[in-house]
Amino acid sequence: MKTCSRRNLFKIAGAGSLALLLPVITKMNAGVAWADDKLDPESPQAAALGYVHHYSEVDASRFPRFEEGQICGNCQLAQGDLEADWMGCSIFPGKQVAREGWCSAWVLKRG
Numbered sequence: 123m124k125t126c127s128r129r130n131l132f133k134i135a136g137a138g139s140l141a142l143l144l145p146v147i148t149k150m151n152a153g154v155a156w157a158d159d160k161l162d163p164e165s166p167q168a169a170a171l172g173y174v175h176h177y178s179e180v181d182a183s184r185f186p187r188f189e190e191g192q193i194c195g196n197c198q199l200a201q202g203d204l205e206a207d208w209m210g211c212s213i214f215p216g217k218q219v220a221r222e223g224w225c226s227a228w229v230l231k232r233g
């Protein structure tokens with residue numbers, strides 16, 4: 123007769139937990155934003171930097187340095203998959219910015 127030790131039970135439980143978390147981890151690594159992770163343009167820091175989800179919404183009178191073609195997707199400060207619709211940004215940790223978004227901290231990506 124085979125017995126199941128406490129150690130084996132923990133191994134099985136650990137493997138089961140990992141199996142349950144795998145889809146979540148995969149989704150996060152794919153650069154898919156969770157709805158509440160998207161940067162709120164109305165939040166104080168985003169508003170101060172003039173962040174918008176789409177460059178067409180930039181207030182050019184407030185930000186005369188803005189030029190067509192400047193988007194989060196080609197900004198040096200963007201993080202992760204720059205071809206994805208949403209990505210990280212070192213200015214806004216823990217939040218996702220839109221690929222076609224913009225803020226006044228934009229810097230052309232090198233290389």
Ligand code: SF4
Pocket residue numbers: 173193194195197198199200201210211212213214219223224225226227228229
């Ligand atoms: S710093 Fe760059 S990537 Fe971040 S929000 Fe501003 S333009 Fe987008």
